[in-house]
Amino acid sequence: MPAPAQFLKFVDAHEEDFIQRLAKAVEIPSVSGDPAHREDVFRMASFLESQLKSYGVETKSVPLGTHKLEGKELQLPPAILGRIGNDKGKKTVLIYGHFDVQPAELSDGWSHPPFKLTRDDATGRLYGRGSSDDKGPVLGWVNVLHAHKALNIPLPVNLRFCFEGMEETGSEGLDELIISEAQKGEQGWFGGVDCVCISDNYWLNTRTPCLTYGLRGITYFKVMISGPAKDLHSGVFGRMVHEPMTDLVLLMSKLVDVNGNILIPGVDEMVQSPTEEERALYDSLDYSIQDVEESAGGKIALATDKASVLMGRMRSPSLSLHGIEGAFYGAGGKTVIPAKVSGKFSIRLVPPQTPDNVNPLVVKYLNAEFKKLNSKNTLTIEELHGGKPWVEDHNHWNYEAAKRATLEIYKQTPDLTREGGSIPVTLTFAEALRVNVLLLPMGRGDDGAHSTNEKLDKSNYIEGTKLLGTYLYEVAAGQ
Amino acid sequence: MPAPAQFLKFVDAHEEDFIQRLAKAVEIPSVSGDPAHREDVFRMASFLESQLKSYGVETKSVPLGTHKLEGKELQLPPAILGRIGNDKGKKTVLIYGHFDVQPAELSDGWSHPPFKLTRDDATGRLYGRGSSDDKGPVLGWVNVLHAHKALNIPLPVNLRFCFEGMEETGSEGLDELIISEAQKGEQGWFGGVDCVCISDNYWLNTRTPCLTYGLRGITYFKVMISGPAKDLHSGVFGRMVHEPMTDLVLLMSKLVDVNGNILIPGVDEMVQSPTEEERALYDSLDYSIQDVEESAGGKIALATDKASVLMGRMRSPSLSLHGIEGAFYGAGGKTVIPAKVSGKFSIRLVPPQTPDNVNPLVVKYLNAEFKKLNSKNTLTIEELHGGKPWVEDHNHWNYEAAKRATLEIYKQTPDLTREGGSIPVTLTFAEALRVNVLLLPMGRGDDGAHSTNEKLDKSNYIEGTKLLGTYLYEVAAGQ
Numbered sequence: 001m002p003a004p005a006q007f008l009k010f011v012d013a014h015e016e017d018f019i020q021r022l023a024k025a026v027e028i029p030s031v032s033g034d035p036a037h038r039e040d041v042f043r044m045a046s047f048l049e050s051q052l053k054s055y056g057v058e059t060k061s062v063p064l065g066t067h068k069l070e071g072k073e074l075q076l077p078p079a080i081l082g083r084i085g086n087d088k089g090k091k092t093v094l095i096y097g098h099f100d101v102q103p104a105e106l107s108d109g110w111s112h113p114p115f116k117l118t119r120d121d122a123t124g125r126l127y128g129r130g131s132s133d134d135k136g137p138v139l140g141w142v143n144v145l146h147a148h149k150a151l152n153i154p155l156p157v158n159l160r161f162c163f164e165g166m167e168e169t170g171s172e173g174l175d176e177l178i179i180s181e182a183q184k185g186e187q188g189w190f191g192g193v194d195c196v197c198i199s200d201n202y203w204l205n206t207r208t209p210c211l212t213y214g215l216r217g218i219t220y221f222k223v224m225i226s227g228p229a230k231d232l233h234s235g236v237f238g239r240m241v242h243e244p245m246t247d248l249v250l251l252m253s254k255l256v257d258v259n260g261n262i263l264i265p266g267v268d269e270m271v272q273s274p275t276e277e278e279r280a281l282y283d284s285l286d287y288s289i290q291d292v293e294e295s296a297g298g299k300i301a302l303a304t305d306k307a308s309v310l311m312g313r314m315r316s317p318s319l320s321l322h323g324i325e326g327a328f329y330g331a332g333g334k335t336v337i338p339a340k341v342s343g344k345f346s347i348r349l350v351p352p353q354t355p356d357n358v359n360p361l362v363v364k365y366l367n368a369e370f371k372k373l374n375s376k377n378t379l380t381i382e383e384l385h386g387g388k389p390w391v392e393d394h395n396h397w398n399y400e401a402a403k404r405a406t407l408e409i410y411k412q413t414p415d416l417t418r419e420g421g422s423i424p425v426t427l428t429f430a431e432a433l434r435v436n437v438l439l440l441p442m443g444r445g446d447d448g449a450h451s452t453n454e455k456l457d458k459s460n461y462i463e464g465t466k467l468l469g470t471y472l473y474e475v476a477a478g479q
Numbered sequence: 480m481p482a483p484a485q486f487l488k489f490v491d492a493h494e495e496d497f498i499q500r501l502a503k504a505v506e507i508p509s510v511s512g513d514p515a516h517r518e519d520v521f522r523m524a525s526f527l528e529s530q531l532k533s534y535g536v537e538t539k540s541v542p543l544g545t546h547k548l549e550g551k552e553l554q555l556p557p558a559i560l561g562r563i564g565n566d567k568g569k570k571t572v573l574i575y576g577h578f579d580v581q582p583a584e585l586s587d588g589w590s591h592p593p594f595k596l597t598r599d600d601a602t603g604r605l606y607g608r609g610s611s612d613d614k615g616p617v618l619g620w621v622n623v624l625h626a627h628k629a630l631n632i633p634l635p636v637n638l639r640f641c642f643e644g645m646e647e648t649g650s651e652g653l654d655e656l657i658i659s660e661a662q663k664g665e666q667g668w669f670g671g672v673d674c675v676c677i678s679d680n681y682w683l684n685t686r687t688p689c690l691t692y693g694l695r696g697i698t699y700f701k702v703m704i705s706g707p708a709k710d711l712h713s714g715v716f717g718r719m720v721h722e723p724m725t726d727l728v729l730l731m732s733k734l735v736d737v738n739g740n741i742l743i744p745g746v747d748e749m750v751q752s753p754t755e756e757e758r759a760l761y762d763s764l765d766y767s768i769q770d771v772e773e774s775a776g777g778k779i780a781l782a783t784d785k786a787s788v789l790m791g792r793m794r795s796p797s798l799s800l801h802g803i804e805g806a807f808y809g810a811g812g813k814t815v816i817p818a819k820v821s822g823k824f825s826i827r828l829v830p831p832q833t834p835d836n837v838n839p840l841v842v843k844y845l846n847a848e849f850k851k852l853n854s855k856n857t858l859t860i861e862e863l864h865g866g867k868p869w870v871e872d873h874n875h876w877n878y879e880a881a882k883r884a885t886l887e888i889y890k891q892t893p894d895l896t897r898e899g900g901s902i903p904v905t906l907t908f909a910e911a912l913r914v915n916v917l918l919l920p921m922g923r924g925d926d927g928a929h930s931t932n933e934k935l936d937k938s939n940y941i942e943g944t945k946l947l948g949t950y951l952y953e954v955a956a957g958q
Contacts, residue, residue, distance in 0.1 A: 216714060220812040229776020235695060235900025238797030238827050239739040240771055240788050242779040245800040246735055253732035256725055258852045260718040292719055297708020297818075300721040300855040309719050318717030320816050321724040325809065328802030328823060333699040333863040335825055337799050339776075344807060346814055348717050373737045376779040384812040421714025450712075 001156070001477035002408050003470040010147040011465050018143050018465065019126065019458070021051070023117035025099075025135040026128035032077065032100035032169040035069050041077040041165045044099045048138065048163060049080050055145035057082040057161065060189070064166075064173030076173050077165030081181075081189045084145070085158035091475050092158040094193040094433070096425060097138035097200060098167035101130035102450050109452040124458045131456040133449035136464070137199035137442040138163060143465040144472070156476035160193055167200070167425070175428050182432035195398040195475065196429045196437040199468065204417055205445045208286035209406045209467075211399055212439035214314065214418030215426055217349035217389035219358055222325070223251065223366060224342040227377035232337040242375045244341045245327055251379075252343045254369050256319040260302050260312060262347065264365045267317060270353050274311060282307040282314070285415045295445070314418035317358075318348045344384075348420060355386030390427045390437075391418065398436040401474035408474075409467045440471060480635070480956035481887050482949040489626040490944050497622045497944065498605065498937070500530070502596035504578075504614040505607035511556065511579035511648040514548050520556040520644045523578045527617065527642060528559050534624035536561040536640065539668070543645075543652030555652050556644030560660075560668045563624070564637035570954050571637040573672040573912070575904060576617035576679060577646035580609035581929050588931040603937045610935040611926035616678035616947075617642060619921055619940065623948040635955035639672055646679070646904075654907050661911035674877040674954065675908045675916040678947065683896055684924045687765035688885045688946075690878055691918035693793065693897030694905055696828035696868035698837055701804070702730065702845060703821040706856035711816040721854045723820045724806055730858075731822045733848050735798040739781050739791060741826065743844045746796060749832050753790060761786040761793070764894045774924070793897035796837075797827045823863075827899060834865030869906045869916075870897065877915040880953035887953075888946045919950060 011018070030044035031037035049059050064076040077100065085092075104114035112118035114129040130136075141161070148155050164174050181188040203210050225244040232241070254263055262268045274282075289301045289309055303309050312318065325342040328334045349358060363381055370379040393399075394416050406414040423439070430437045442464035448454045490497070509523035510516035528538050543555040556579065564571075583593035591597035593608040609615075620640070627634050643653050660667040682689050704723040711720070733742055741747045753761075768780045768788055782788050791797065804821040807813045828837060842860055849858045872878075873895050885893040902918070909916045921943035927933045 218714070218814070220814070222812070227775075227777045227779040232775060233900060234797065234799040234801070234825060235697070235827060235898070236792065237775060238799050238899055239791035239795050240781060240899075241775050241777070242737065242781060243739075243799055245802070246739075247737060249728055249731045249800055250737060252728045258721065258726060258729060258854050260722075260725075296706075296711060296716060296720050298706045298720070298855075300706040302718065302720060312718035313715065316718050318713065320713035320717050320722055320814070321728055321806075322713070322813060322815055323724070323807030323817065324803055325807075327800075327808070329804055329806070329808035331804060333701070333823060333825065334801060335697070335699070335799070336801055338802065344812060346713060346812065348714060375737050376777075419714070420717055420719075421712060 001473050003473045006151055007147050007469055008466050015462050021139050026117040026130055029115045030100045031103045032166050035072050038074050041100050045078050045165050048099050051142050052082045055149045057084045067172050080163040082161035085155055090157050091194045092192045094160040094196045095141055096162050096198045098134045098164045100165045100168050102168050104129040125455040127455045129454055132443035132447035134200045136456040136461050140465045140468045144469040156473045178428050179432050195435050197440055199440050199442050201439050201441045202443045203445050204287040205291055208415050209410050210415035210417045211402050212417050212419055213394040214391040215422050216420050217387045218346050219355040219386040220346040220384040222342050222382040222384050224380040225377050226340040228339040231339045234335045234337050242377045243337050244377050247375045247377050248341045248343050262319045266361045279307050282310045313420040321345045349389045351389050351391050354388045387422050387424050396436040398438045402438055402440050402471050404474045405470040408470055409463055480952050482952045486626050486948055487945055494941050500618050505596040505609055508594045509579045510582045511645050514551050517553055520579050524557050524644050527578050530621050531561045534628045536563045546651050559642040561640035564634055569636050570673045571671045573639040573675045574620055575641050575677045577613045577643045579644040579647050581647050583608040604934040605937055606934045608933055611922035612928035613679045615935040615940050616921040619944045619947045622944040635952045657907050658911045674914050676919050678919050678921050680918050680920045681922045682924050683766040684770055687894050688889050689894035689896045690881050691896050691898055692873040693870040694901050695899050696866045697825055698834040698865040699825040699863040701821050701861040701863050703859040704856050705819040707818040710818045713814045713816050721856045722816050723856050726854045726856050727820045727822050741798045745840045758786050761789045792899040800824045828868045830868050830870050833867045866901050866903050875915040877917045881917055881919050881950050883953045884949040887949055888942055
């Protein structure tokens with residue numbers, strides 16, 4: 001059941017209206033991480049709520065309490081919940097998106113004012129903070145509602161919405177809301193939800209649409225070595241005392257090898273080797289080593305075969321050393337023996353790894369390796385934060401619907417991908433609602449979501465709006 | 480030939496005058512590293528010059544040109560040269576000291592205003608920035624001149640003075656002045672100098688006076704690993720690319736072991752093992768492992784036998800890892816793969832090591848070890864700064880004179896020490912004048928020269944003044 005032709009036609013005919021809608025949203029600098037912009041996040045919530053209402057969605061603006069940011073006690077932006085349709089004969093799809101954005105300043109290197117949607121007609125790009133992450137996709141859903149209301153045709157499914165304004169700043173308060181609404185069952189806002197669709201990620205490249213069925217988890221460590229009571233002068237104390245930096249660097253050197261293999265016994269081993277079939281899936285993805293190296297900006301890929309490199313990101317754990325707190329970090333040469341240094345590293349996790357089963361291995365290994373050093377300094381290990389990985393069944397009807405919709409709109413079979421990072425709300429929905437969750441991206445791999453000159457291609461916005469609508473029809477059509 | 484009794488008596492009788500002199504000097508905040516205090520450094524130069532003149536010293540204030548500090552082009556404070564006595568029958572002693580100080584703010588944790596000499600009569604301490612480093616010792620020489628002029632007795636030696644106002648900020652311009660004056664021979668300010676005496680260091684402890692006959696040199700390295708064009712997200716790129724931090728930590732882990740042994744082939748090996756006699760000298764020093772650990776503020780000494788620990792500082796090279804530029808250094812957990820990271824480390828050098836003979840070993844080793852890693856990232860090695868070590872003949876008559884003077888004033892044989900740090904001007908005098916250089920400290924090991932609550936014990940100031948005067952008489956007495 002493809003989307004009706006009049007829907008697709010309406011979208012093409014109202015391209016300009018939809019772009020104006022996005023322009024209005026981009027003009028509201030809803031930067032959740034900056035207390036100075038908190039009011040703008042509230043403004044953006046109201047804007048979105050009124051848009052939903054105007055197309056017949058019943059909404060609720062849910063206060064999420066207060067939090068501390070940069071020393072200030074601030075009201076959290078509300079979550080906007082919504083529902084439209086209550087037909088027992090139809091499937092119910094829960095849509096998630098966020099209306100806050102990353103910070104952006106012209107002085108960061110933007111070519112245009114970041115909070116003004118700037119159109120480049122030559123390239124078809126729509127520049128502006130939030131254009132792709134995540135105002136474009138959120139307004140894509142509004143566009144779908146707009147079309148159906150204007151055409152006076154019923155939606156093929158019941159819809160539920162959960163939009164938040166704190167995604168870029170830790171999604172504070174959202175997990176509790178989702179869990180509590182889920183526990184209310186039929187009485188809650190998410191009652192009867194059959195599947196979830198999240199549009200908050202990107203194609204792997206600039207050419208081929210994708211569906212994403214996995215995200216890595218993470219566990220983040222701070223490993224502190226302390227010894228002297230204060231920083232020492234290397235002239236006076238060099239070769240008289242155990243230096244914390246020496247111990248820390250030795251310890252950090254035991255974590256991962258130059259090829260990315262994790263040296264902590266048992267961690268890499270937890271993950272099953274890929275089957276031939278699985279490897280073939282990575283081989284088939286439209287993403288080359290050249291793509292990887294272009295986006296990294298250096299010829300530094302860990303392997304020469306594409307499947308290995310992609311599996312490194314998508315189905316393997318990874319350990320990255322991020323830095324050291326407490327050591328000399330400035331320019332020039334300071335002859336200090338730092339008294340207390342903390343190495344920061346994190347491990348990206350894939351099933352069956354979780355912080356719960358990986359952390360004990362890490363702690364045991366660090367303690368054992370430090371003991372081998374035989375240093376008189378002191379080791380302290382802190383687990384800073386963690387999150388579980390998520391992998392979904394991509395043969396589920398939710399994915400099958402998205403595959404058919406993609407083929408209809410883009411005339412391409414979507415790549416099936418897993419991402420290396422985390423979108424923690426995905427796991428919350430999966431665990432709280434126990435339904436299939438789909439990541440259905442609108443933007444391209446070069447949109448620069450958290451970077452300068454963020455953009456959304458006009459074609460991705462317009463075809464993406466068609467894709468979201470068509471996906472709903474394909475869900476309704478069933479397997 | 481001990482100092483005449485009337486000199487010693489005069490010093491005791493004028494204790495209060497001498498303390499007032501130090502109080503006046505401390506009140507001038509001659510912080511050479513702060514452009515806002517540059518005028519004060521000039522004021523301090525004038526104060527010192529007029530003090531010298533008033534006791535019969537012929538002086539010259541030598542302009543040293545300009546330099547850049549915090550983006551400002553500033554006039555360098557002058558060096559104050561001086562001479563008194565031109566008796567061919569007497570030895571000529573060159574005295575060096577500096578009249579600038581380290582920065583100090585009450586808010587750094589001082590108990591008293593740092594630029595007001597504060598007397599604690601219970602402990603006999605004189606608190607104030609510069610009291611020990613180096614205004615006390617410099618004024619000790621002025622006190623000696625004062626006594627001889629007042630008593631109308633001739634000095635036992637000819638004196639030459641070289642006082643600078645940039646010691647705490649790299650001694651800019653001084654080397655050139657010393658070398659140029661030395662080249663003028665008899666026509667220069669340092670014509671006919673037989674030995675040099677520098678009072679700008681400290682006893683090892685709080686109990687036993689010392690003479691210092693050695694300083695370590697240094698060579699400082701910045702080792703950069705670069706790969707990606709920009710910082711990467713560890714979720715997206717972890718286990719796809721060679722991470723510069725991984726390579727850098729692996730490379731830094733090959734430099735020094737937990738016990739301070741330098742792992743760069745040939746570096747430790749350049750230094751001869753100590754003879755039995757030499758080891759005995761360290762065993763005899765009044766400095767215990769407890770002293771080392773108390774001053775470090777942790778029970779972290781590298782060995783349990785005292786001579787080994789002291790030799791580590793005084794007659795061994797040491798390699799310290801100072802930090803990493805370009806990595807994440809803040810609090811909390813950031814999931815960055817830094818694009819370009821630079822490890823900073825330095826090696827303290829002892830004879831026969833020099834930057835010239837050590838650096839090639841370091842560079843060769845780093846390149847070889849990096850090659851072994853087989854990384855696609857790029858290594859760049861930079862030598863940031865360097866200086867040669869200095870070791871003097873402590874059986875020279877210059878040292879013998881200081882030993883006798885110490886025994887006379889303190890009733891103790893001084894410890895013979897080498898220091899782990901550098902006082903670069905020492906080497907400049909030794910090489911330019913080719914005479915014996917003595918480091919004859921006035922203050923104690925706990926004076927806190929570059930720290931908060933810098934102090935000079937009154938007894939060290941007064942007995943130290945006697946020591947400096949007596950040393951001149953012992954030089955005159957000859958071997």
